[in-house]
Each structure stands twice: as C-alpha cells, then as structure tokens.
Amino acid sequence: MSNVGRSFGAMNSKWREVYRKKEIKAEDVALRLIQPGQQIYIDSGVSEPQAIVKAMVEYAKAMIDVKIIQFLCLHDKQYFEESGGAQDVFRHNAFFIGADSLREAVKKGMADYTPVYLSDMPSLFRRRRVIIDTAIILVSPPDIHGNCSFGANVDIVKPIAECADVVIAEINPFVPRTHGDSFISIDKIDYFVYNDANDLLDFQYDAPDDVAKEIAKHISMLVEDESTLQMGIGTIPNAVLQYLGEKKHLGIHTEVFADGVVDLVEKGVITCEKKTLHPNKIVCSFTMGSKKLYDFIHDNPFVNFYPVDYVNDPFTIARNRKQIAINAALSVDFTGQINADSIGSMIYSGIGGQMDFMRGAAKSDGGKPIIALPSTYTTPTGEVKSRIVPSLAPFAGVTVTRGDVHYVVTEWGIAYLHGKSIRERVMNMIGIAHPDFREMLLEEAKKINYVFKDQELAVGKDGRVIPYPEKYERYFLCKDNSQLFFRPIKPTDERSMQELYYNLSDQDRFYRFFSPMKTFRRDKVKPLVYIDYKTTFILVGVTEETEVEKIVATGGYFLNPNINMAEIAFTVDDSFRNKGLTKIMLDYLVRIAQEQGIEGFFGTILMENKPMLHIIRSLPYKLEASVEESEFNFKFRFADRIEK
Numbered sequence: 001m002s003n004v005g006r007s008f009g010a011m012n013s014k015w016r017e018v019y020r021k022k023e024i025k026a027e028d029v030a031l032r033l034i035q036p037g038q039q040i041y042i043d044s045g046v047s048e049p050q051a052i053v054k055a056m057v058e059y060a061k062a063m064i065d066v067k068i069i070q071f072l073c074l075h076d077k078q079y080f081e082e083s084g085g086a087q088d089v090f091r092h093n094a095f096f097i098g099a100d101s102l103r104e105a106v107k108k109g110m111a112d113y114t115p116v117y118l119s120d121m122p123s124l125f126r127r128r129r130v131i132i133d134t135a136i137i138l139v140s141p142p143d144i145h146g147n148c149s150f151g152a153n154v155d156i157v158k159p160i161a162e163c164a165d166v167v168i169a170e171i172n173p174f175v176p177r178t179h180g181d182s183f184i185s186i187d188k189i190d191y192f193v194y195n196d197a198n199d200l201l202d203f204q205y206d207a208p209d210d211v212a213k214e215i216a217k218h219i220s221m222l223v224e225d226e227s228t229l230q231m232g233i234g235t236i237p238n239a240v241l242q243y244l245g246e247k248k249h250l251g252i253h254t255e256v257f258a259d260g261v262v263d264l265v266e267k268g269v270i271t272c273e274k275k276t277l278h279p280n281k282i283v284c285s286f287t288m289g290s291k292k293l294y295d296f297i298h299d300n301p302f303v304n305f306y307p308v309d310y311v312n313d314p315f316t317i318a319r320n321r322k323q324i325a326i327n328a329a330l331s332v333d334f335t336g337q338i339n340a341d342s343i344g345s346m347i348y349s350g351i352g353g354q355m356d357f358m359r360g361a362a363k364s365d366g367g368k369p370i371i372a373l374p375s376t377y378t379t380p381t382g383e384v385k386s387r388i389v390p391s392l393a394p395f396a397g398v399t400v401t402r403g404d405v406h407y408v409v410t411e412w413g414i415a416y417l418h419g420k421s422i423r424e425r426v427m428n429m430i431g432i433a434h435p436d437f438r439e440m441l442l443e444e445a446k447k448i449n450y451v452f453k454d455q456e457l458a459v460g461k462d463g464r465v466i467p468y469p470e471k472y473e474r475y476f477l478c479k480d481n482s483q484l485f486f487r488p489i490k491p492t493d494e495r496s497m498q499e500l501y502y503n504l505s506d507q508d509r510f511y512r513f514f515s516p517m518k519t520f521r522r523d524k525v526k527p528l529v530y531i532d533y534k535t536t537f538i539l540v541g542v543t544e545e546t547e548v549e550k551i552v553a554t555g556g557y558f559l560n561p562n563i564n565m566a567e568i569a570f571t572v573d574d575s576f577r578n579k580g581l582t583k584i585m586l587d588y589l590v591r592i593a594q595e596q597g598i599e600g601f602f603g604t605i606l607m608e609n610k611p612m613l614h615i616i617r618s619l620p621y622k623l624e625a626s627v628e629e630s631e632f633n634f635k636f637r638f639a640d641r642i643e644k
C-alpha cells in the first residue's frame, strides 16, 4: 500500500489484498476485457481514468471496433492520433466537446456528437435506450464502509455505473472523497486497476480579457445578496465570481464549478446559509479545477455532489430562491435565439446544462436566467464580426429558444427580452451590440418589418452610432433613504417615456410643456430618446418592477451652442415627488455638463409651479432671473457658485 494521495481512512490498509481477485493491470482492459463491437463509457472531465485510457490507446490494435461514449472530453488527442491507427478502432461519441482534438475530429466526421440536455442524459442509460457494455470509471480507494467515491465527477457516471453490464474502476488515491450521492460500493465494481501515479487532470479557464471583465461587471450588478448561483462552462460565467467579493450570503447550486468558488468561500461570501434548498451546502454534480479545488472538495461535507438528473432538473433548480443562472453563448439573433453549441455547422461544445438552468432559474422565486457573450469575434483572417446577428448562421443550433430567453449581457450592457415584442427585442439587442454593427442590424430589421420603417439610432456628427455613456449609471440615495437607479436615456426608453408623460395630470403637462399636450406620439418623444450625449443629456431614474424597468423621473439639458449654455427640464412621476429626485438630477447634470465644458444652465418656469421655483431659487449659484407675465426666466453659470 503506497502512502501517496489523499487521506481516506481506507477500510483497512490491506483492501487490495482483500479484493485481489478483482485487481487487473491497465493493459488487461484492452487485451482481455473489452470485446469487439462493445460500447463503453469512459469517465470524463478531470476524472478521466488516465492509466486505463493510456493503455487502451497503447494497445489499440488489440481491440476491434470500440464505441466510446463520454460526457465531456477534456483530454486532447488520445483516440484521434493520426499515427498508430487508433482512429480506426475507436469511434468516439461526446455529449459535450471540451478538447480541441475532439472538435477537430467531429468536424472531420471522425467522431460523433449527441445533442442532449444534461438533465436527460442519465435516463438514456437508465431506460437502456443507450446500452453501456462496460463502464470505465475513476474512484477513490474504499472507505471504512467499503464505499469508493466518484470524486470530482458524479454527473452521469454514477447512473451509468449503476446500469452498465461490467464496471471497471481505476482506483486512484488522489481522487477526492466527495460527499453527497457520490459513492459506489467496491462490491459493485467488477475489476479495478490501481493507479497512484497521477492526480486528477488540471483545468483552468483563460484569464478574462477586458471585454470579459466588462461583461462580468454587468452581470455582478444583477446578483443580489442571498442569491444562489450557477455558472456554466466558460471564462465569462466564471469571471463573474471575481466581482462578487462585496456580496453577502451567496449560495451555489450548479452542475459544475471551478477554483473561483473556493476563493469566495474563503472570503466568507459564499455561505449557502440562505439557500431554500439544501441550506448550508454547495450542491453540484462535477467540478473542474486545480489541486486547490480538489483539496477543497476532499472530505468536505459543505460540498454535496449528486447526479445531473437531480441537480439539473429544472424543478429542483426552481426550488432555490433567487437562482441566478449564468451561461455563455457563441451568437444570438436579434430576437433572442441563443446559439451556444456550434459555429455554423461546426459543433463547438454542447447543449450541456444551459437550458436546464435557464428554465429552472426562470421558475425560481426572484431567479434570473442570464446569457453572456462578447458583442464581437475576430475571424482567423482578422475580420471583426458581430455575434449579435439578424439570423443565426446556417446549421447553427438554437440552445435556448426566444421563448426562454431573459437577460442577454454583452460588454455594452444588459438587454432584458422576456415578455418583450420582437420590435422591442430588436431595439434592446441593438443597444447591446457593438456600435459598429448597430446600423447594419437596424437596416436588416427594417427590411423584414421587425421595427418601424422610420426607426432611428442616435448618430453623431461623424455619422457613427453614439455609444451609450454607461459610466454615468449610478444609484442615488433619496430623501426617504430608498435608493434609485439613475442612468442616461437609451433609444429603448421610447415606450417608458411615453408612459411617464401620459401619466401626467393636465396641470403637470402645462408646467412641463407650457401647453395642454394631449399626445406624446413617437415623433414627440424621439428627440428626447435618440440623443447625442455631448450636446443633449437626459437622465432617467428607474425602478425595476417585475424585471421591467419603469421610468419614474427624468431630467435633462439641451445645449445652445451659441451661448454654450444648456436649457434644463424635469419630470417626476406623481408618486415619486418630494423625495429629492429633481435636486439629485440637477446636481448630477451640473457635474456632467461641466465635464463637457458647458458654462451654465437656463430655463423657464411658470410662476405657479411652486416646487420648481423653489428648487431653482435654492440653488447654490448666483441666479440671473426675470419675470415676464406668468413666466420666470432664469440663468446661472457654474462658475458663479455661492458657497453657503
């Protein structure tokens, strides 16, 4: 018995002797046990049984026509080496593609891909719709009860081991002993190979680039305290964790997690204390990471592993309150059809658990299903292309339908699509597309009548689409100690602005527009919504009511370039008045205007408009004012500040 690996309190130091009839050499698997034409399952992800796989490739010529099924293949090459002729022996069928060599093999038609929801995979085997002759699994040495742990991967391997005709285990003392529904009795193992020569495979996501960081920051804003998180496979979903350091009592219910979760547990951010399902436990089905992660999950009752038909069942997921599902995509059309598994006809990854968690999070009380992707990609020839497209590329797969999509996030912002019309979706998606592609998207949408024929985008003097100045987004504390989110206006605010104005009383309409305005048709609202933020700046204060923003306050300035002064105007919803919103907006607009080099503000108020008069008169600036009939005209320069 060797002393390497993790400590298990193994059943007794002589367990190999007790079960010596079951012990075989790795090459026996290839030379004796796998029969011609068999269909085998090989444990996947970081739990690939490395000694057995190596022997199978080495002794490939001794085998005939072996079908390999794997959930997630991370190990490169292996069965696809051009030399040695192994590809003539093995036909690989992946349920999710991780390794480049497998992607290449599928592309060339040398290997297969099966699109299936992660939650549905176990039932394929349990119902024997897919028969596994031999399951080759990786497990820990047996504990004092004779149970071996599946370690970092319970996923579909446990259900498969329960229905395969023959189970061959590679028993490796580096495999962490994980808790949950994650054990197999050594009595259920027909043969085992002992291997203490290597730890689990190491897996790291690429460091997030600036775009990924920006997307991650946006998503972090959607994560409330006490949320339960799922992060799908990908750099971006996992980068989000880096921006959650200030959150409180987060929980984890996810099919997979990586090292980033360990950091947040150590910081005390992930406590799982407020979870409504499995409180005080991280729930997962597999992990992929470094030794740090494997040490963390080893013999740690805080982390519970279950097969995917439990973890990924949307009904299970929905039992978590505030379940946030964060999943990456490759492209999305402007109506919200998500493609995450293919680049045209090339199968890139797989369906995985994306749809399971999108559905589960949508049904969770306070849950948020989120799809994240950069707005562009660069082709091998250096051409930059939009990932937000009028229609998905021919052959590309839809992994989330437009009926299921909720949040889509790029580095340009967040689009909320659920319950929105095609026209609203297109405009929202254009708003988070890269500015260089927005006009193209709008033109394409016009051609098929998805938007109004006269729909515009805010275009600057140089003819280019003006990017949304996100840096001005922020929360302010109101007089009643509530917080309200303020941001610059966007083209997609057209309808909300109409609603704000239509809700005004006749008197308020008079105060704001100096006439009894009856209509706020699109042509009236458009100049306020499609703006060049350099010369016109309009802020809106928004509340989020059932995930649909409502504008409750707006204030803005309109530059008169001849005098380098800007005219101001404000409107606040009746039920949000006297909370200090106009004063907040005015103060903020002064700061923004100063940044633009504007010298001061001016305006006109009806004398009977007491609140507005009061606001202007109590400003800390020297006021130039005159009264003409019932109108109060004022002007002030920012330089003439009176320190009170």
Ligand SMILES: CC(C)(COP(=O)(O)OP(=O)(O)OC[C@H]1O[C@@H](n2cnc3c(N)ncnc32)[C@H](O)[C@@H]1OP(=O)(O)O)[C@@H](O)C(=O)NCCC(=O)NCCS
Residues within 6 Å of the ligand: 508, 509, 511, 512, 568, 569, 570, 571, 572, 573, 576, 577, 578, 579, 580, 581, 582, 583, 584, 605, 609, 610, 611, 612, 614, 615, 618
């Ligand atoms: C004018 C308007 C924008 C004010 O919005 P608001 O967010 O309620 O304003 P604030 O809460 O920031 O400030 C209101 C101030 O007026 C004061 N006020 C309210 N009613 C008043 C009255 N009848 N007489 C004098 N002062 C009054 C409040 O006490 C508060 O001042 P304080 O902070 O010093 O106590 C809002 O009433 C509105 O939308 N009216 C209709 C449109 C309009 O008139 N727009 C202005 C012309 S562009």
